[in-house]
Amino acid sequence: MMSGRKRTLEAFSFELVMTLVAIIALIIIIAPSLVVLIVSFTSGFSLRFPPPGYSMRWYVELWNAWQLHFAAKNSLIVALWATGLSVVLGVAAALAISRSRTLSARLLDSLFMSPLVLPALAFGLAALMLFSLVGLPVSPLTLVIGHTVVCVPYVVRNTVAALAQLEPTLLESSAVLGASRLYTFYRIVLPLIRPGIIAGAFIAFMSSFDNVPVSLFLRDAATDMLPIRMWQDLEGKLDVTIAALSGVLIIATVALVAVMERVTGLSRRLTS
Amino acid sequence: MGAAPASRDVTSYGLGLAAPLALFFLAFFVAPLLQLLWLSLHNDTAGLHWGLGQYLHFLTDPFSLGVLGSTLLLGAEVTAVCLVLGFPIAWLYQRVAPKLQTIIILIVLLPLLTSVVVRTFAWIVILGRQGIINATLQSLGIIDTPLKLLYTQFGVVIALAQVQMPLMTLPLITALGRIDPNLDDASCSLGAGSWRTFFRVVLPLSLPGVIAGCTLTYAAAITAFITQSLVGGGQMLFMPMYLYQQASTLQNWPFAAAISIIFLLAVLAVVSVFTTLGRLSRGYGGA
Numbered sequence: 365m366m367s368g369r370k371r372t373l374e375a376f377s378f379e380l381v382m383t384l385v386a387i388i389a390l391i392i393i394i395a396p397s398l399v400v401l402i403v404s405f406t407s408g409f410s411l412r413f414p415p416p417g418y419s420m421r422w423y424v425e426l427w428n429a430w431q432l433h434f435a436a437k438n439s440l441i442v443a444l445w446a447t448g449l450s451v452v453l454g455v456a457a458a459l460a461i462s463r464s465r466t467l468s469a470r471l472l473d474s475l476f477m478s479p480l481v482l483p484a485l486a487f488g489l490a491a492l493m494l495f496s497l498v499g500l501p502v503s504p505l506t507l508v509i510g511h512t513v514v515c516v517p518y519v520v521r522n523t524v525a526a527l528a529q530l531e532p533t534l535l536e537s538s539a540v541l542g543a544s545r546l547y548t549f550y551r552i553v554l555p556l557i558r559p560g561i562i563a564g565a566f567i568a569f570m571s572s573f574d575n576v577p578v579s580l581f582l583r584d585a586a587t588d589m590l591p592i593r594m595w596q597d598l599e600g601k602l603d604v605t606i607a608a609l610s611g612v613l614i615i616a617t618v619a620l621v622a623v624m625e626r627v628t629g630l631s632r633r634l635t636s
Numbered sequence: 637m638g639a640a641p642a643s644r645d646v647t648s649y650g651l652g653l654a655a656p657l658a659l660f661f662l663a664f665f666v667a668p669l670l671q672l673l674w675l676s677l678h679n680d681t682a683g684l685h686w687g688l689g690q691y692l693h694f695l696t697d698p699f700s701l702g703v704l705g706s707t708l709l710l711g712a713e714v715t716a717v718c719l720v721l722g723f724p725i726a727w728l729y730q731r732v733a734p735k736l737q738t739i740i741i742l743i744v745l746l747p748l749l750t751s752v753v754v755r756t757f758a759w760i761v762i763l764g765r766q767g768i769i770n771a772t773l774q775s776l777g778i779i780d781t782p783l784k785l786l787y788t789q790f791g792v793v794i795a796l797a798q799v800q801m802p803l804m805t806l807p808l809i810t811a812l813g814r815i816d817p818n819l820d821d822a823s824c825s826l827g828a829g830s831w832r833t834f835f836r837v838v839l840p841l842s843l844p845g846v847i848a849g850c851t852l853t854y855a856a857a858i859t860a861f862i863t864q865s866l867v868g869g870g871q872m873l874f875m876p877m878y879l880y881q882q883a884s885t886l887q888n889w890p891f892a893a894a895i896s897i898i899f900l901l902a903v904l905a906v907v908s909v910f911t912t913l914g915r916l917s918r919g920y921g922g923a
Contacts, residue, residue: 396798413768456656
Protein backbone atom coordinates (compact mmCIF):
# COMPACT_ATOMS: atom_id res chain seq x y z
CA MET A 365 0.00 0.00 0.00
CA MET A 366 2.72 2.41 0.97
CA SER A 367 5.31 1.34 -1.57
CA GLY A 368 7.38 4.16 -3.01
CA ARG A 369 6.29 6.55 -0.32
CA LYS A 370 8.20 7.54 2.72
CA ARG A 371 6.41 6.38 5.84
CA THR A 372 6.62 9.57 7.77
CA LEU A 373 5.10 10.20 11.15
CA GLU A 374 2.65 12.57 9.51
CA ALA A 375 1.37 9.96 7.07
CA PHE A 376 1.26 7.42 9.84
CA SER A 377 -0.87 9.64 12.07
CA PHE A 378 -3.31 10.18 9.20
CA GLU A 379 -3.69 6.49 8.44
CA LEU A 380 -4.01 5.66 12.13
CA VAL A 381 -6.77 8.20 12.78
CA MET A 382 -8.74 7.28 9.66
CA THR A 383 -8.49 3.55 10.27
CA LEU A 384 -9.40 3.88 13.95
CA VAL A 385 -12.45 6.04 13.25
CA ALA A 386 -13.52 3.67 10.46
CA ILE A 387 -13.28 0.66 12.77
CA ILE A 388 -15.18 2.47 15.54
CA ALA A 389 -17.86 3.47 13.01
CA LEU A 390 -18.18 -0.11 11.74
CA ILE A 391 -18.53 -1.34 15.33
CA ILE A 392 -21.24 1.26 15.99
CA ILE A 393 -23.06 0.03 12.89
CA ILE A 394 -22.91 -3.67 13.73
CA ALA A 395 -23.06 -3.60 17.56
CA PRO A 396 -26.79 -2.91 18.04
CA SER A 397 -27.79 -5.99 16.05
CA LEU A 398 -25.36 -8.16 18.00
CA VAL A 399 -26.57 -6.77 21.33
CA VAL A 400 -30.19 -7.56 20.46
CA LEU A 401 -29.26 -11.06 19.33
CA ILE A 402 -27.47 -11.73 22.63
CA VAL A 403 -30.22 -10.22 24.81
CA SER A 404 -32.89 -12.25 22.99
CA PHE A 405 -31.40 -15.43 24.50
CA THR A 406 -31.65 -14.14 28.08
CA SER A 407 -33.12 -16.34 30.79
CA GLY A 408 -34.24 -13.27 32.78
CA PHE A 409 -37.25 -11.01 32.51
CA SER A 410 -35.44 -7.77 31.68
CA LEU A 411 -33.26 -6.43 28.88
CA ARG A 412 -30.21 -6.32 31.17
CA PHE A 413 -26.90 -6.62 29.34
CA PRO A 414 -25.06 -8.92 29.73
CA PRO A 415 -27.93 -11.31 30.47
CA PRO A 416 -27.91 -13.18 33.81
CA GLY A 417 -28.16 -16.49 31.94
CA TYR A 418 -29.14 -17.91 28.57
CA SER A 419 -32.21 -19.78 27.41
CA MET A 420 -34.60 -20.16 24.49
CA ARG A 421 -37.65 -19.20 26.59
CA TRP A 422 -38.47 -15.98 24.75
CA TYR A 423 -38.34 -17.73 21.41
CA VAL A 424 -40.82 -20.27 22.82
CA GLU A 425 -42.90 -17.31 24.00
CA LEU A 426 -42.72 -15.84 20.51
CA TRP A 427 -43.94 -19.13 19.03
CA ASN A 428 -47.16 -18.69 21.03
CA ALA A 429 -47.59 -14.95 20.45
CA TRP A 430 -50.51 -15.19 18.03
CA GLN A 431 -50.97 -11.38 17.88
CA LEU A 432 -47.50 -11.00 16.46
CA HIS A 433 -48.11 -13.88 14.01
CA PHE A 434 -51.29 -12.21 12.80
CA ALA A 435 -49.51 -8.86 12.34
CA ALA A 436 -46.60 -10.55 10.56
CA LYS A 437 -48.99 -12.28 8.15
CA ASN A 438 -50.69 -8.97 7.30
CA SER A 439 -47.35 -7.22 6.75
CA LEU A 440 -46.17 -10.05 4.53
CA ILE A 441 -49.31 -10.02 2.37
CA VAL A 442 -49.27 -6.23 1.93
CA ALA A 443 -45.52 -6.26 1.17
CA LEU A 444 -45.96 -8.98 -1.49
CA TRP A 445 -48.79 -7.11 -3.23
CA ALA A 446 -47.00 -3.76 -3.04
CA THR A 447 -43.80 -5.30 -4.41
CA GLY A 448 -45.65 -7.01 -7.26
CA LEU A 449 -47.44 -3.83 -8.23
CA SER A 450 -44.21 -1.83 -7.93
CA VAL A 451 -42.38 -4.22 -10.26
CA VAL A 452 -45.07 -4.13 -12.96
CA LEU A 453 -45.50 -0.34 -12.89
CA GLY A 454 -41.88 0.48 -12.09
CA VAL A 455 -40.15 -1.65 -14.74
CA ALA A 456 -42.43 -0.32 -17.49
CA ALA A 457 -41.76 3.26 -16.38
CA ALA A 458 -38.01 2.61 -16.14
CA LEU A 459 -37.95 1.32 -19.73
CA ALA A 460 -39.70 4.49 -20.88
CA ILE A 461 -37.51 7.01 -19.09
CA SER A 462 -34.11 5.32 -18.97
CA ARG A 463 -32.77 6.14 -22.42
CA SER A 464 -34.80 9.23 -23.07
CA ARG A 465 -33.13 12.59 -22.58
CA THR A 466 -36.27 14.64 -23.10
CA LEU A 467 -37.49 17.08 -20.48
CA SER A 468 -40.67 15.10 -19.85
CA ALA A 469 -38.66 11.94 -19.16
CA ARG A 470 -36.50 13.79 -16.64
CA LEU A 471 -39.54 15.34 -14.98
CA LEU A 472 -41.18 11.93 -14.70
CA ASP A 473 -37.97 10.58 -13.21
CA SER A 474 -38.00 13.28 -10.51
CA LEU A 475 -41.68 12.64 -9.84
CA PHE A 476 -41.15 8.89 -9.42
CA MET A 477 -38.18 9.47 -7.09
CA SER A 478 -39.81 12.13 -4.92
CA PRO A 479 -41.45 9.76 -2.38
CA LEU A 480 -37.89 8.91 -1.29
CA VAL A 481 -37.21 12.36 0.15
CA LEU A 482 -40.68 13.59 1.10
CA PRO A 483 -41.79 12.80 4.66
CA ALA A 484 -43.77 9.57 4.41
CA LEU A 485 -45.95 10.57 7.35
CA ALA A 486 -47.18 13.66 5.47
CA PHE A 487 -47.94 11.49 2.45
CA GLY A 488 -49.80 8.99 4.66
CA LEU A 489 -51.99 11.75 6.09
CA ALA A 490 -52.59 13.21 2.62
CA ALA A 491 -53.60 9.83 1.21
CA LEU A 492 -55.97 9.24 4.13
CA MET A 493 -57.60 12.64 3.53
CA LEU A 494 -58.10 11.91 -0.15
CA PHE A 495 -59.45 8.41 0.43
CA SER A 496 -61.94 9.72 2.99
CA LEU A 497 -62.92 12.53 0.60
CA VAL A 498 -63.75 10.12 -2.23
CA GLY A 499 -65.40 7.71 0.20
CA LEU A 500 -62.89 4.87 -0.02
CA PRO A 501 -62.61 3.37 3.47
CA VAL A 502 -59.19 2.34 4.77
CA SER A 503 -58.56 -1.33 4.07
CA PRO A 504 -55.77 -3.67 2.96
CA LEU A 505 -56.33 -2.18 -0.52
CA THR A 506 -55.51 1.39 0.59
CA LEU A 507 -52.46 -0.02 2.40
CA VAL A 508 -51.21 -1.68 -0.79
CA ILE A 509 -51.74 1.54 -2.77
CA GLY A 510 -49.90 3.66 -0.20
CA HIS A 511 -47.04 1.21 0.13
CA THR A 512 -46.67 1.00 -3.64
CA VAL A 513 -46.18 4.77 -3.88
CA VAL A 514 -43.32 4.74 -1.37
CA CYS A 515 -41.76 1.47 -2.65
CA VAL A 516 -41.87 1.93 -6.44
CA PRO A 517 -38.88 4.37 -6.48
CA TYR A 518 -36.53 1.54 -5.49
CA VAL A 519 -37.67 -0.58 -8.44
CA VAL A 520 -37.47 2.35 -10.89
CA ARG A 521 -34.01 3.39 -9.69
CA ASN A 522 -32.48 -0.08 -9.83
CA THR A 523 -34.05 -0.90 -13.19
CA VAL A 524 -32.91 2.40 -14.71
CA ALA A 525 -29.39 1.69 -13.43
CA ALA A 526 -29.45 -1.80 -14.97
CA LEU A 527 -30.72 -0.41 -18.29
CA ALA A 528 -27.95 2.18 -18.34
CA GLN A 529 -25.40 -0.67 -18.32
CA LEU A 530 -27.07 -2.31 -21.31
CA GLU A 531 -25.12 -2.08 -24.57
CA PRO A 532 -27.35 -0.37 -27.19
CA THR A 533 -25.52 -2.30 -29.91
CA LEU A 534 -27.09 -5.51 -28.60
CA LEU A 535 -30.53 -4.12 -29.32
CA GLU A 536 -29.47 -2.83 -32.73
CA SER A 537 -27.96 -6.18 -33.66
CA SER A 538 -31.11 -7.96 -32.59
CA ALA A 539 -33.23 -5.60 -34.71
CA VAL A 540 -30.92 -5.96 -37.71
CA LEU A 541 -31.24 -9.74 -37.44
CA GLY A 542 -34.99 -9.32 -37.78
CA ALA A 543 -36.18 -9.75 -34.19
CA SER A 544 -39.26 -7.80 -33.20
CA ARG A 545 -39.03 -5.34 -30.30
CA LEU A 546 -41.08 -7.62 -28.10
CA TYR A 547 -38.88 -10.63 -28.92
CA THR A 548 -35.73 -8.58 -28.26
CA PHE A 549 -37.17 -7.46 -24.95
CA TYR A 550 -37.91 -10.97 -23.72
CA ARG A 551 -34.76 -12.62 -25.06
CA ILE A 552 -32.14 -9.90 -24.57
CA VAL A 553 -33.23 -6.97 -22.43
CA LEU A 554 -35.10 -8.81 -19.70
CA PRO A 555 -32.42 -11.44 -18.96
CA LEU A 556 -29.76 -8.72 -18.75
CA ILE A 557 -31.68 -6.37 -16.46
CA ARG A 558 -33.26 -9.13 -14.34
CA PRO A 559 -30.70 -8.87 -11.48
CA GLY A 560 -31.39 -5.11 -11.28
CA ILE A 561 -35.14 -5.69 -11.15
CA ILE A 562 -34.72 -8.36 -8.46
CA ALA A 563 -32.48 -6.09 -6.37
CA GLY A 564 -35.02 -3.25 -6.63
CA ALA A 565 -37.91 -5.57 -5.80
CA PHE A 566 -36.01 -6.88 -2.78
CA ILE A 567 -35.40 -3.39 -1.36
CA ALA A 568 -39.02 -2.43 -2.12
CA PHE A 569 -40.25 -5.52 -0.28
CA MET A 570 -38.07 -4.86 2.77
CA SER A 571 -39.14 -1.23 2.98
CA SER A 572 -42.82 -2.12 2.66
CA PHE A 573 -42.53 -4.83 5.32
CA ASP A 574 -40.89 -2.28 7.62
CA ASN A 575 -43.14 0.68 6.82
CA VAL A 576 -44.79 2.48 9.74
CA PRO A 577 -45.68 6.05 8.66
CA VAL A 578 -47.92 5.12 5.72
CA SER A 579 -49.50 2.14 7.50
CA LEU A 580 -50.34 4.27 10.55
CA PHE A 581 -52.84 6.28 8.51
CA LEU A 582 -53.99 3.81 5.86
CA ARG A 583 -54.72 0.63 7.82
CA ASP A 584 -58.11 -0.25 9.26
CA ALA A 585 -58.52 -1.29 12.88
CA ALA A 586 -58.63 -4.98 11.96
CA THR A 587 -55.36 -4.93 10.03
CA ASP A 588 -52.52 -4.98 12.52
CA MET A 589 -49.10 -4.51 10.91
CA LEU A 590 -45.95 -6.02 12.41
CA PRO A 591 -43.74 -2.91 12.80
CA ILE A 592 -46.65 -0.96 14.31
CA ARG A 593 -47.44 -3.79 16.71
CA MET A 594 -43.76 -3.88 17.74
CA TRP A 595 -43.59 -0.11 18.11
CA GLN A 596 -46.67 -0.01 20.31
CA ASP A 597 -45.41 -2.90 22.42
CA LEU A 598 -42.13 -1.05 22.92
CA GLU A 599 -43.88 2.19 23.91
CA GLY A 600 -45.84 0.39 26.60
CA LYS A 601 -43.53 -2.18 28.16
CA LEU A 602 -40.08 -3.40 27.26
CA ASP A 603 -41.09 -6.94 26.43
CA VAL A 604 -38.32 -9.49 25.91
CA THR A 605 -40.54 -11.28 23.35
CA ILE A 606 -39.83 -8.30 21.07
CA ALA A 607 -36.13 -9.07 21.48
CA ALA A 608 -36.75 -12.63 20.29
CA LEU A 609 -38.79 -11.32 17.35
CA SER A 610 -35.99 -8.85 16.56
CA GLY A 611 -33.57 -11.79 16.64
CA VAL A 612 -35.68 -13.64 14.08
CA LEU A 613 -35.92 -10.54 11.84
CA ILE A 614 -32.15 -9.89 12.03
CA ILE A 615 -31.32 -13.50 11.11
CA ALA A 616 -33.88 -13.45 8.28
CA THR A 617 -32.44 -10.18 6.94
CA VAL A 618 -28.86 -11.51 7.03
CA ALA A 619 -29.98 -14.67 5.20
CA LEU A 620 -31.93 -12.72 2.55
CA VAL A 621 -29.05 -10.28 2.00
CA ALA A 622 -26.67 -13.23 1.56
CA VAL A 623 -28.99 -14.78 -1.05
CA MET A 624 -29.45 -11.42 -2.82
CA GLU A 625 -25.69 -10.86 -2.87
CA ARG A 626 -25.35 -14.20 -4.71
CA VAL A 627 -28.25 -13.62 -7.10
CA THR A 628 -27.88 -9.93 -7.91
CA GLY A 629 -24.51 -8.73 -6.60
CA LEU A 630 -26.39 -6.35 -4.33
CA SER A 631 -23.30 -4.69 -2.83
CA ARG A 632 -21.88 -3.71 -6.26
CA ARG A 633 -25.27 -2.43 -7.35
CA LEU A 634 -25.57 0.02 -4.47
CA THR A 635 -22.12 1.54 -4.83
CA SER A 636 -21.81 2.16 -8.54
CA MET B 637 -47.15 -0.60 -28.36
CA GLY B 638 -47.62 -2.72 -31.52
CA ALA B 639 -44.97 -3.22 -34.21
CA ALA B 640 -42.74 -0.19 -34.37
CA PRO B 641 -41.74 1.28 -37.71
CA ALA B 642 -38.27 0.14 -38.74
CA SER B 643 -37.00 3.70 -38.84
CA ARG B 644 -37.63 4.23 -35.12
CA ASP B 645 -34.74 4.07 -32.70
CA VAL B 646 -34.70 0.46 -31.54
CA THR B 647 -32.60 1.19 -28.47
CA SER B 648 -35.23 3.21 -26.65
CA TYR B 649 -38.82 2.66 -25.63
CA GLY B 650 -41.73 5.05 -25.96
CA LEU B 651 -42.66 7.30 -23.08
CA GLY B 652 -46.09 5.65 -23.16
CA LEU B 653 -44.73 2.82 -21.04
CA ALA B 654 -44.43 5.32 -18.19
CA ALA B 655 -48.13 6.18 -18.45
CA PRO B 656 -49.47 3.57 -15.99
CA LEU B 657 -47.11 4.64 -13.23
CA ALA B 658 -47.62 8.31 -14.08
CA LEU B 659 -51.39 7.90 -13.77
CA PHE B 660 -50.96 5.92 -10.55
CA PHE B 661 -48.83 8.73 -9.12
CA LEU B 662 -51.26 11.37 -10.32
CA ALA B 663 -54.15 9.66 -8.55
CA PHE B 664 -52.44 8.46 -5.39
CA PHE B 665 -49.49 10.79 -4.86
CA VAL B 666 -50.04 14.15 -6.54
CA ALA B 667 -53.78 14.35 -5.84
CA PRO B 668 -53.39 13.57 -2.11
CA LEU B 669 -50.69 16.21 -1.78
CA LEU B 670 -52.89 18.78 -3.53
CA GLN B 671 -55.77 17.85 -1.24
CA LEU B 672 -53.40 18.30 1.72
CA LEU B 673 -52.46 21.76 0.47
CA TRP B 674 -56.14 22.63 -0.13
CA LEU B 675 -57.17 21.66 3.39
CA SER B 676 -54.23 23.49 4.96
CA LEU B 677 -55.57 26.70 3.41
CA HIS B 678 -58.81 26.48 5.40
CA ASN B 679 -59.56 27.83 8.83
CA ASP B 680 -62.09 25.17 9.83
CA THR B 681 -62.10 21.38 9.97
CA ALA B 682 -64.89 21.03 7.42
CA GLY B 683 -62.89 22.99 4.84
CA LEU B 684 -65.51 25.68 4.21
CA HIS B 685 -63.65 28.86 5.08
CA TRP B 686 -60.57 29.77 3.11
CA GLY B 687 -57.75 31.43 4.98
CA LEU B 688 -54.17 31.32 6.14
CA GLY B 689 -55.20 30.77 9.75
CA GLN B 690 -53.41 27.43 10.14
CA TYR B 691 -50.13 28.83 8.87
CA LEU B 692 -50.46 31.97 10.98
CA HIS B 693 -51.14 29.79 13.98
CA PHE B 694 -48.00 27.76 13.35
CA LEU B 695 -45.74 30.69 12.53
CA THR B 696 -46.82 32.79 15.52
CA ASP B 697 -46.77 29.94 18.01
CA PRO B 698 -43.39 29.70 19.81
CA PHE B 699 -44.06 26.06 20.65
CA SER B 700 -44.61 25.04 17.01
CA LEU B 701 -41.60 27.04 15.84
CA GLY B 702 -39.55 25.38 18.58
CA VAL B 703 -40.56 21.94 17.30
CA LEU B 704 -39.58 22.92 13.74
CA GLY B 705 -36.26 24.37 14.92
CA SER B 706 -35.30 21.37 17.03
CA THR B 707 -36.19 19.04 14.15
CA LEU B 708 -33.97 20.92 11.69
CA LEU B 709 -31.17 21.07 14.28
CA LEU B 710 -31.49 17.34 14.93
CA GLY B 711 -31.05 16.67 11.21
CA ALA B 712 -27.90 18.79 11.11
CA GLU B 713 -26.39 17.04 14.12
CA VAL B 714 -27.13 13.56 12.79
CA THR B 715 -25.75 14.47 9.35
CA ALA B 716 -22.54 15.81 10.89
CA VAL B 717 -22.01 12.66 12.99
CA CYS B 718 -22.70 10.45 9.96
CA LEU B 719 -20.23 12.39 7.82
CA VAL B 720 -17.45 12.25 10.41
CA LEU B 721 -17.94 8.51 10.98
CA GLY B 722 -18.92 7.55 7.44
CA PHE B 723 -16.05 9.18 5.56
CA PRO B 724 -13.32 7.05 7.19
CA ILE B 725 -15.32 3.92 6.32
CA ALA B 726 -15.41 4.95 2.66
CA TRP B 727 -11.71 5.80 2.84
CA LEU B 728 -10.85 2.42 4.39
CA TYR B 729 -12.97 0.68 1.74
CA GLN B 730 -10.75 2.03 -1.04
CA ARG B 731 -7.58 0.55 0.41
CA VAL B 732 -8.49 -2.96 1.45
CA ALA B 733 -8.60 -6.18 -0.58
CA PRO B 734 -11.80 -6.95 -2.58
CA LYS B 735 -12.86 -9.64 -0.06
CA LEU B 736 -12.76 -7.13 2.80
CA GLN B 737 -14.53 -4.59 0.59
CA THR B 738 -17.51 -6.91 0.23
CA ILE B 739 -17.56 -7.44 4.00
CA ILE B 740 -17.49 -3.69 4.66
CA ILE B 741 -20.34 -3.12 2.20
CA LEU B 742 -22.41 -5.86 3.75
CA ILE B 743 -21.81 -4.46 7.26
CA VAL B 744 -22.90 -1.02 6.04
CA LEU B 745 -25.84 -2.45 4.13
CA LEU B 746 -27.31 -4.63 6.86
CA PRO B 747 -28.75 -1.86 9.02
CA LEU B 748 -30.32 -0.30 5.93
CA LEU B 749 -32.34 -3.45 5.37
CA THR B 750 -32.97 -4.38 9.00
CA SER B 751 -36.29 -3.21 10.39
CA VAL B 752 -36.11 0.31 11.83
CA VAL B 753 -38.07 -0.79 14.89
CA VAL B 754 -35.49 -3.51 15.53
CA ARG B 755 -32.57 -1.10 15.16
CA THR B 756 -34.22 1.42 17.45
CA PHE B 757 -35.06 -1.27 19.97
CA ALA B 758 -31.35 -2.18 20.04
CA TRP B 759 -30.51 1.36 21.10
CA ILE B 760 -33.05 1.19 23.92
CA VAL B 761 -31.19 -1.89 25.16
CA ILE B 762 -27.81 -0.16 24.82
CA LEU B 763 -28.74 3.23 26.29
CA GLY B 764 -31.15 2.09 29.04
CA ARG B 765 -30.51 2.37 32.78
CA GLN B 766 -29.43 -1.28 32.86
CA GLY B 767 -28.01 -1.08 29.36
CA ILE B 768 -24.59 -1.95 28.11
CA ILE B 769 -23.08 1.53 28.53
CA ASN B 770 -24.27 2.07 32.09
CA ALA B 771 -23.38 -1.52 33.08
CA THR B 772 -19.84 -1.13 31.73
CA LEU B 773 -19.23 2.27 33.32
CA GLN B 774 -20.59 1.06 36.66
CA SER B 775 -18.54 -2.12 36.71
CA LEU B 776 -15.44 -0.06 35.94
CA GLY B 777 -16.31 2.16 38.91
CA ILE B 778 -16.43 5.32 36.75
CA ILE B 779 -19.98 6.17 37.77
CA ASP B 780 -22.09 5.24 40.81
CA THR B 781 -25.59 5.93 39.53
CA PRO B 782 -26.69 5.10 35.98
CA LEU B 783 -26.40 7.95 33.48
CA LYS B 784 -29.53 9.14 31.77
CA LEU B 785 -28.83 8.37 28.12
CA LEU B 786 -32.22 7.28 26.83
CA TYR B 787 -34.71 10.12 26.29
CA THR B 788 -31.90 12.65 25.70
CA GLN B 789 -30.79 14.57 22.63
CA PHE B 790 -27.48 12.68 22.71
CA GLY B 791 -29.31 9.36 22.63
CA VAL B 792 -31.52 10.39 19.71
CA VAL B 793 -28.56 11.72 17.69
CA ILE B 794 -26.37 8.64 18.15
CA ALA B 795 -29.23 6.21 17.47
CA LEU B 796 -30.33 8.13 14.36
CA ALA B 797 -26.72 8.36 13.17
CA GLN B 798 -26.39 4.58 13.31
CA VAL B 799 -29.76 4.04 11.67
CA GLN B 800 -28.98 6.44 8.79
CA MET B 801 -25.25 5.72 8.39
CA PRO B 802 -25.64 3.58 5.23
CA LEU B 803 -27.29 6.49 3.40
CA MET B 804 -24.14 8.56 3.98
CA THR B 805 -21.55 5.84 3.47
CA LEU B 806 -22.76 4.32 0.18
CA PRO B 807 -22.58 7.56 -1.90
CA LEU B 808 -19.19 8.34 -0.30
CA ILE B 809 -17.82 4.95 -1.34
CA THR B 810 -19.03 5.59 -4.89
CA ALA B 811 -17.52 9.09 -4.96
CA LEU B 812 -14.13 8.05 -3.56
CA GLY B 813 -14.00 5.19 -6.07
CA ARG B 814 -14.19 7.71 -8.91
CA ILE B 815 -11.16 9.71 -7.80
CA ASP B 816 -8.03 8.97 -9.79
CA PRO B 817 -5.59 7.42 -7.26
CA ASN B 818 -2.70 9.08 -9.14
CA LEU B 819 -3.87 12.47 -7.85
CA ASP B 820 -3.23 11.29 -4.31
CA ASP B 821 0.31 10.18 -5.22
CA ALA B 822 0.93 13.35 -7.21
CA SER B 823 -0.04 15.51 -4.26
CA CYS B 824 2.22 13.54 -1.95
CA SER B 825 5.16 13.54 -4.32
CA LEU B 826 4.80 17.30 -4.67
CA GLY B 827 5.41 17.54 -0.96
CA ALA B 828 1.94 17.78 0.55
CA GLY B 829 1.46 15.63 3.63
CA SER B 830 -1.30 13.08 4.02
CA TRP B 831 -3.57 15.38 6.02
CA ARG B 832 -3.09 18.23 3.58
CA THR B 833 -3.69 15.94 0.61
CA PHE B 834 -6.86 14.70 2.26
CA PHE B 835 -8.31 18.15 2.92
CA ARG B 836 -7.08 19.79 -0.28
CA VAL B 837 -7.46 16.99 -2.84
CA VAL B 838 -9.55 14.02 -1.69
CA LEU B 839 -12.26 15.88 0.20
CA PRO B 840 -12.97 18.50 -2.51
CA LEU B 841 -13.05 15.84 -5.24
CA SER B 842 -15.48 13.75 -3.25
CA LEU B 843 -17.89 16.66 -2.70
CA PRO B 844 -20.61 15.26 -5.02
CA GLY B 845 -20.70 12.14 -2.86
CA VAL B 846 -20.61 14.17 0.36
CA ILE B 847 -23.56 16.23 -0.81
CA ALA B 848 -25.56 13.23 -2.02
CA GLY B 849 -24.92 11.51 1.31
CA CYS B 850 -25.83 14.60 3.34
CA THR B 851 -29.09 15.09 1.42
CA LEU B 852 -30.24 11.52 1.98
CA THR B 853 -29.12 11.43 5.62
CA TYR B 854 -30.69 14.77 6.49
CA ALA B 855 -34.04 13.98 4.85
CA ALA B 856 -34.13 10.55 6.49
CA ALA B 857 -33.08 11.79 9.94
CA ILE B 858 -35.71 14.51 10.28
CA THR B 859 -38.50 12.21 9.10
CA ALA B 860 -37.41 9.19 11.19
CA PHE B 861 -40.52 9.03 13.27
CA ILE B 862 -39.97 5.68 15.05
CA THR B 863 -36.43 6.32 16.25
CA GLN B 864 -37.26 9.88 17.30
CA SER B 865 -40.25 8.85 19.37
CA LEU B 866 -38.84 5.67 20.95
CA VAL B 867 -35.36 6.96 21.84
CA GLY B 868 -36.50 10.54 22.45
CA GLY B 869 -39.45 9.57 24.60
CA GLY B 870 -42.34 11.82 25.52
CA GLN B 871 -40.39 14.94 26.47
CA MET B 872 -38.83 15.52 23.08
CA LEU B 873 -41.17 16.43 20.27
CA PHE B 874 -40.14 16.59 16.63
CA MET B 875 -42.16 17.47 13.53
CA PRO B 876 -43.32 13.97 12.50
CA MET B 877 -44.73 13.17 15.96
CA TYR B 878 -46.24 16.66 16.22
CA LEU B 879 -47.97 16.08 12.88
CA TYR B 880 -49.17 12.65 13.97
CA GLN B 881 -50.54 13.93 17.30
CA GLN B 882 -52.47 16.72 15.63
CA ALA B 883 -53.88 14.43 12.93
CA SER B 884 -54.59 11.31 14.89
CA THR B 885 -55.10 12.14 18.56
CA LEU B 886 -56.57 15.62 18.20
CA GLN B 887 -58.21 15.08 14.79
CA ASN B 888 -57.21 18.63 13.84
CA TRP B 889 -56.77 17.86 10.16
CA PRO B 890 -56.36 21.37 8.74
CA PHE B 891 -53.63 22.19 11.26
CA ALA B 892 -51.99 18.78 10.68
CA ALA B 893 -52.14 19.54 6.94
CA ALA B 894 -50.44 22.91 7.49
CA ILE B 895 -47.74 21.23 9.62
CA SER B 896 -47.25 18.69 6.80
CA ILE B 897 -46.92 21.40 4.16
CA ILE B 898 -44.46 23.40 6.28
CA PHE B 899 -42.48 20.24 6.95
CA LEU B 900 -42.54 19.29 3.25
CA LEU B 901 -41.32 22.75 2.30
CA ALA B 902 -38.55 22.59 4.89
CA VAL B 903 -37.37 19.23 3.51
CA LEU B 904 -37.62 20.50 -0.08
CA ALA B 905 -35.67 23.64 0.81
CA VAL B 906 -32.86 21.61 2.36
CA VAL B 907 -32.80 19.17 -0.56
CA SER B 908 -32.69 21.95 -3.14
CA VAL B 909 -29.91 23.78 -1.28
CA PHE B 910 -27.90 20.55 -1.28
CA THR B 911 -28.74 19.89 -4.95
CA THR B 912 -27.54 23.37 -5.92
CA LEU B 913 -24.35 22.84 -3.96
CA GLY B 914 -24.00 19.48 -5.70
CA ARG B 915 -24.27 21.07 -9.13
CA LEU B 916 -21.67 23.68 -8.19
CA SER B 917 -19.34 21.04 -6.75
CA ARG B 918 -19.53 18.93 -9.89
CA GLY B 919 -18.26 21.89 -11.84
CA TYR B 920 -15.53 22.25 -9.25
CA GLY B 921 -14.62 18.56 -9.34
CA GLY B 922 -14.47 18.55 -13.14
CA ALA B 923 -12.30 21.66 -13.33
